[in-house]
Amino acid sequence: MLPLALALGLLTTPSFADEPACELSALKTELEEASPIAVPEVYVRLASCDPKEGLKLAGPSLHRTLPGDAGNAAAEAAIHVGAGDAVLKWISAQEADERSRTIANLGGKCAADEDVAAFLVRAHGILGEDFWKDRWYRGMADCRTREIQDLLSRSIDGEEAGAASKDRHRFHSVLEVYARNLGANAIPKLNSFATTYTDREDLLPILSAYGDAANLGAVDGPNPKVVELSIGAIEHLGPDLPAFAIPQARDILRALGAEQLADNFSMYRWPDRFHDSGYSYAAVVVEDYTCGNGKKYAIFHHAYFKEGGHLWPDQVAEMLPEKVLFEWQLSPGSTCKGGVGTLKVDMPEEPFADVESARAWVEARRKTFQEQTVTGYHKLHEVEHDLFEM
DSSP: OOOHHHHHHTTOOOOOOSOOSSOHHHHHHHHHHOOTTTHHHHHHHHHHHOHHHHHHHHHHHHHTOOSSHHHHHHHHHHHHTTOHHHHHHHHHTSOHHHHHHHHHHHHHHGGGOHHHHHHHHHHHHHHTHHHHHTTTTTTGGGOOOHHHHHHHHHHTTSTTTSTTOSOHHHHHHHHHHHHHHHGGGGHHHHHHHHHHOOSHHHHHHHHHHHHHHTTTTOTTOOOHHHHHHHHHHHHHHGGGSOGGGHHHHHHHHHHTTOHHHHHHTHHHHSGGGOBTTBEEEEEEEEEEEEOTTSOEEEEEEEEEEEEOSSSOHHHHHHHHHHHHHHHTTOOTTTTSTTOEEEEEEEOOSSOOSSHHHHHHHHHHHHHHHHHHTSSSOSEEEEEEOOOEEO
């Protein structure tokens, strides 16, 4: 780490043309007499009028400047005239919440202002660990200068903010910025992380980063080229992903527009339950109706069914009522005059692990049916339907 005085000097790189014609003397007098509230606005005008004087007076002006919108404008003006050292001292002296807002403002200007981008890179060289701790990297996602991308690329593997960092939350935050900034160029690194991770908690943010690389959620929309790359990368990872990560992969694929592939990922969710090219489920329908003569009836319908690993349980549950009610030709109360009633369809939240668990699930529903119809019913029935496929 460089000595602070020497390092701060690196932020000062003045190079100016001749001074523009302006009332410099009057501006200097106005600046000297200005209140802390007025100082930033006067300093901005002075720095625009004469960059050399702006550089010279940046330190004392910012020292009298309060944090806030006006102060941010003064800081940007100071950066433009090469007074990055003064800006860094001003920010470092702020309270934590003020400093956070000031850094966020600079980060928001990074993409459109190369001077601000250069300032942030140099600030990293000076601040080191504090650069990451205070989240100076916020706003860098859209700041695609070569220097910013080099900084993120160097840092993503390192101990301060990268994969080797002890602070996993920081790594995940920087990973999001890295992926969104580098886009297609981030995919190889994401692939590496996804296949070599050692911390279970890292994998979900890594998968999310494929969506960040594709620019999901951005105002200007996703990048079609990177969308395709991200889909292909996740598809390749699918068979080797641990079961706990499959729902996250599904969500990212759906966000990327790969709906069918996202559905097919269900086959990886419960690999130990995927037998004979599919999952095993059961359907239970309780038919409860009252005839015109007031007599009540209830029928317990049930059947086992297979699903080929192309649908998730929530999708099956949405489709199941229409399928069984049509194929089993169920219409409560239709067998008696004036009959009216209800149908309640049920299925497990996950596929069954084995035959025993399937039978136990159906038996538990049968017991509930019997308990709920113990009195008040003229007749109870049970109908077991044939095995079917979804």
